[in-house]
Amino acid sequence: MDTDGSSSSETVQVRNKKVMLKHHINGLPKESDLHVTTETVVLKVPQGSNTVLVKVITSYGVGRVLNSGHPGYKKGDLVWGTTGSEEYSLITEPETLFKIPDTDVPLSYYLGVLGMPGLTAYVGFYDFCAPKKGENVFISSAFGAVGQLVGQLAKLMGCYVVGSAGSKEKVDLLKNKLGFDDAFNYKEEKNLDAALKRYFPEGIDIFFDNVGGKIIDAVLLNMRLHGRIALCGMVSQYPLDDPEGIKNLMCIIYQRLRVEGFVVFDYFYLFPKFWDFMLPYIREGKIACVEDIAEGLDSCPAALEGLFTGRNLGKKVIIVSQE
Template identity: 65%
Template sequence: MGDHGEQVSNKQVILRDYVVAGIPKESDMSVTTGTIRLKVPQGSDAILVKNLYLSCDPYMRSRMKKLEGSYIESFKPGSPITGYGVAKVLDSGHPNFKKGDLIWGKTGWEEYSLITSNDILFKIQHTEVPLSYYTGILGMPGMTAYAGFYEVCSPKKGEYVFISAASGAVGQLVGQFAKLLGCYVVGSAGTKEKVDLLKNKFGFDEAFNYKEEQNLDVTLKRYFPDGIDIYFENVGGNMLDAVLLNMRLHGRIAVCGMISQYSLEQPEGVHNLSCLITKRLRMEGFLVIEYYHLYPKFLDMVLSSIKEGRIVYVEDIAEGLESAPAALVGLFSGHNVGKQVVVVARE
């Protein structure tokens, strides 16, 4: 390798243009091949990585449109989309990272990425678990579940917990955290397969397919005759409306996501907000980026739980960068079973 590094081809997933309406489509993205030098520019504190695993997450939908005043920036049309991933360092100008290190954090949807150091990056110390876990249970979704449940919900043993989109990357963990704490846990999902997974693999007390329910208020009364103490919100819309009617006094709602609303031009209204007053409820939105300081504490707890078999994790693996657009789009029709991961390269 010369001073400037060799020029190699770099397959990339590019956003064609801002998605204007509705559910994203594969055709909103294209897979192209660029080139990249496998060397960090002289004097730069960037790191050059080979991407191994990429994470498909619902929040990425909002980045496909022009965002004003959001906590996150829009993708740039004509450029590779970005997200969380696991990668191997090939060259580094940064004192904290050296060649050969494994990292997880913000990277590009491409074979190789030049990452500037001000992005969220963690060095992977524990490789006795699958590396792909750092896109999920040991990465951003895991941290989201941990912060949302323990920090935002203030849970207590024996409480009644409901989780929507419960078999997804975050929901499957919140349910297991709640069970470890001794709570009664019910989840909703969109297929029989996912409902079975919740009950048989993740140990939820009950689960139901929301698509088969005529009246969600009646459904929730069936599973929670005494009401809900904690609702972990991932979907919004009708589900939130029904939950508000079924919350107990001083209940807590952690608002993690609202996937049912992301692709709507006009978000649906919520009618039962007066329940916040009558039941003295606390409803709080949160972003995982404000909780990353807890990552070491989180990692200790979850790693030991995985090793001792107290927590299980289900991934839906798509092979190859060219499968990434379909994998991302599939989140919005519930195509994935468990955490959606794209394998770019195995180590």
């Protein structure tokens, strides 16, 4: 049996390592909730189907097409999309794949700055925050894959930008590598309202929130007239059976605020426009992309846990294969 996946024989089977849930998860996912298993996969799409078989290179997922029943994809195409955490992935909904338009930047960028997190930052900041030069911008989980881009886009626009993160190392990187005007470690602040008043004595015009919960209450007390709040994620609330209550909604009226939630899946049609916008900044070095790279699918469970414990340092990328 051929196991390297490179043969074009119709009956080639390979071992396919994949990451599975052991059981339904309550609360935060822990490394021990997942396990890595190996199955056998046939390197050919089912006869007559329009599915696409992809060899996953970096997991969730940049890959190269090995075999395709879909007229839009042919063997050798570089793609990214929802591939599953496995070495080979049969894509049953090829409309969720995107061809990679440009290979002069690292392929992993299509998982971060040029992928979903990048588009999230782009749509969330420009469309939902409606930013103006000189405005005061606060970003929670600012060193996350989305937050670090929102901050850099805000700096490019001439805003004053402060981010919160969960470690001294992240705070230092926000200030010294990503060009934030300031940053603070929320874990060291007993009073988030007081912290925000220290960094924004004149108040906040734009809050880009990835966290939810008590930070929203503190921010509401510090918003300026006609401020905008973009709700992008609530990573602090997902594991809670009973979410925290937000008490300061009255500020939405007093300060004439606009609060909007959005989901990046609605904006995938903007990818070509987004790439045209973002690629020049990346090539010119005006946008940095901090990646936290691990080797091998076996590191996937720890990486997932790190997403919720703050251990990952920037966009987490797992290299499954170097092709």
